[in-house]
Amino acid sequence: MSMYTDLIDNLEILKLDNIKNMLPGYLDEMKDKNISFTEMLYDLTKEEIKYQTERAAKVNIKVSAFPFEKTLDDFDFSYQPSVDKTELYDLETLRFMEKSENIIFVGTSGVGKTHLAVGIGMAAAKRRISTYYITFNDLINQLVQANSENRADIKIKYFCKYKLLIIDEIGYLPITKEGAYLFFQLINKRYEKKSTILTTNQVFSKWSDIFGDSVVTAAIIDRLVHHSHIIKIKGQSYRIKDRNVEMQRNIEKEGV
Numbered sequence: 001m002s003m004y005t006d007l008i009d010n011l012e013i014l015k016l017d018n019i020k021n022m023l024p025g026y027l028d029e030m031k032d033k034n035i036s037f038t039e040m041l042y043d044l045t046k047e048e049i050k051y052q053t054e055r056a057a058k059v060n061i062k063v064s065a066f067p068f069e070k071t072l073d074d075f076d077f078s079y080q081p082s083v084d085k086t087e088l089y090d091l092e093t094l095r096f097m098e099k100s101e102n103i104i105f106v107g108t109s110g111v112g113k114t115h116l117a118v119g120i121g122m123a124a125a126k127r128r129i130s131t132y133y134i135t136f137n138d139l140i141n142q143l144v145q146a147n148s149e150n151r152a153d154i155k156i157k158y159f160c161k162y163k164l165l166i167i168d169e170i171g172y173l174p175i176t177k178e179g180a181y182l183f184f185q186l187i188n189k190r191y192e193k194k195s196t197i198l199t200t201n202q203v204f205s206k207w208s209d210i211f212g213d214s215v216v217t218a219a220i221i222d223r224l225v226h227h228s229h230i231i232k233i234k235g236q237s238y239r240i241k242d243r244n245v246e247m248q249r250n251i252e253k254e255g256v
């Protein structure tokens with residue numbers, strides 16, 4: 001075995017995959033250019049760090065379970081003038097997480113609530129901050145199921161471990177009082193400790209219809225809103241725009 005193959009083995013053991021892949025080309029280049037050993041080591045380690053950071057970000061985005069991978073850069077702010085672009089990009093810096101603040105997106109269907117919540121979540125996941133996306137109904141179903149097995153506490157702890165939790169679609173379906181109380185326990189545990197992003201199509205005054213208990217509803221809203229950024233989106237559904245573009249395309253195709 002040559003020293004070169006031993007070196008490749010060492011890189012493999014150290015899991016320096018990028019250096020291992022770059023090495024042959026780099027060694028050829030070294031012969032042509034006058035590259036010093038320090039420069040070579042610096043270049044290779046710099047590229048390895050970049051590679052490992054990108055790989056970790058991809059893994060973190062995958063485990064965050066987003067319904068789609070879209071960022072704020074993919075959001076057409078000109079279509080939704082009620083959304084303050086500067087505020088959103090400020091939230092994307094994740095400063096709000098330092099103070100365990102929440103974000104609540106309120107608006108009718110298709111205005112971009114999930115897109116913006118995911119966009120901020122993606123920024124967190126890319127920075128390897130533990131992030132998790134779940135719809136409100138999935139969350140409640142999991143909590144109620146766990147409660148029926150006497151392990152609600154464990155499940156609530158599980159959802160509390162995420163530094164950023166995104167709870168999407170509050171208010172699409174009403175839930176039981178048991179579900180509402182379990183949700184209160186989760187919000188209470190995360191309160192002032194961890195940030196949560198929520199989306200809803202219902203104004204707060206309608207939330208007691210979702211939770212079925214005005215006392216629990218008030219306690220939930222109180223904690224969520226205390227340190228929060230409430231983003232009200234007033235505008236047309238982007239899905240209508242997509243539908244119009246699609247219709248226009250069909251008309252052009254059919255030559256009408």
Ligand SMILES: Nc1ncnc2c1ncn2[C@@H]1O[C@H](COP(=O)(O)OP(=O)(O)OP(=O)(O)O)[C@@H](O)[C@H]1O
Pocket residue numbers: 070074075076077079080107108109110111112113114115116169199201238239
């Ligand atoms: N302003 C926008 N620019 C670009 N894409 C947008 C914009 N608004 C929405 N979209 C896209 O339109 C689709 C619907 O948006 P989204 O899912 O965020 O809506 P929503 O407010 O969560 O609606 P719902 O209440 O029905 O869940 C998504 O594919 C999203 O990426």
Ligand SMILES: [Mg+2]
Pocket residue numbers: 113114115168169199
């Ligand atoms: Mg949505």
